[in-house]
Amino acid sequence: MKIVSLAKRRKSLSALGLAPFPDLTGWEGVQVETPRPKKGPDGALRPPAGDPKILLDADLCLRKGLRAGQALSEEALAELVAESARARAKSKALWLLSRRDYGEKELAGKLEREFGQEAAAYAARRMSETGLVNDAAYAQRLASQLLEGRKVSARQAVYQITAKGIDRDLAEAAVAGFSPDPKAQIRAVIQQKYSRCLSDEKGVRRTVAGLARRGFSFGDIREVLREWADAYDYNEDE
Numbered sequence: 472m473k474i475v476s477l478a479k480r481r482k483s484l485s486a487l488g489l490a491p492f493p494d495l496t497g498w499e500g501v502q503v504e505t506p507r508p509k510k511g512p513d514g515a516l517r518p519p520a521g522d523p524k525i526l527l528d529a530d531l532c533l534r535k536g537l538r539a540g541q542a543l544s545e546e547a548l549a550e551l552v553a554e555s556a557r558a559r560a561k562s563k564a565l566w567l568l569s570r571r572d573y574g575e576k577e578l579a580g581k582l583e584r585e586f587g588q589e590a591a592a593y594a595a596r597r598m599s600e601t602g603l604v605n606d607a608a609y610a611q612r613l614a615s616q617l618l619e620g621r622k623v624s625a626r627q628a629v630y631q632i633t634a635k636g637i638d639r640d641l642a643e644a645a646v647a648g649f650s651p652d653p654k655a656q657i658r659a660v661i662q663q664k665y666s667r668c669l670s671d672e673k674g675v676r677r678t679v680a681g682l683a684r685r686g687f688s689f690g691d692i693r694e695v696l697r698e699w700a701d702a703y704d705y706n707e708d709e
Contacts, residue, residue, distance in 0.1 A: 614648070
């Protein structure tokens, strides 16, 4: 096949027109741009003219010296597409990391929808190798937010950290580093959110349900509620 056109689509992308256009069935991370239909003088939509174009990383096209009239084998095109996907996935990864922290698996999952599995895994791995992604440090920050900020239980914190793709051993180590006392956490949550709810049965049920959603055991919840019952003269079993 031959390159019939190569034009900058926008700052980071170039549109590569080919003849004949290859069958891209099963190719991962390929974006194909097709011309939009245009309205004729009578207002009717006309079929688009010209071949579809593959969108590639603009810097890659420049480095490879691609030009109109150049012949390309299907294998060479496939490698260009794969290399472009990796380059664009790395750029997107840097942008995502400028907005918030990610774990390696979480970042790869975010990128995969747009760039395919291989490019996403490559970009996430590169971010980890350069230190921009650090699962252990990320687990520590999440543990702090969950245990000290949101006041969830240690069990719930481990669950939420592993849900981000962090290895369970790292999650448990991060949580253990804070040595959370579940009863102290429950007391703090009640003081901040539920202290006015404990005067009647409905309020007590709401408090128990809210604490259970944070992952605290019913045994610890009931023990703390008994403390409040003794201190503030209400009956938690009413």
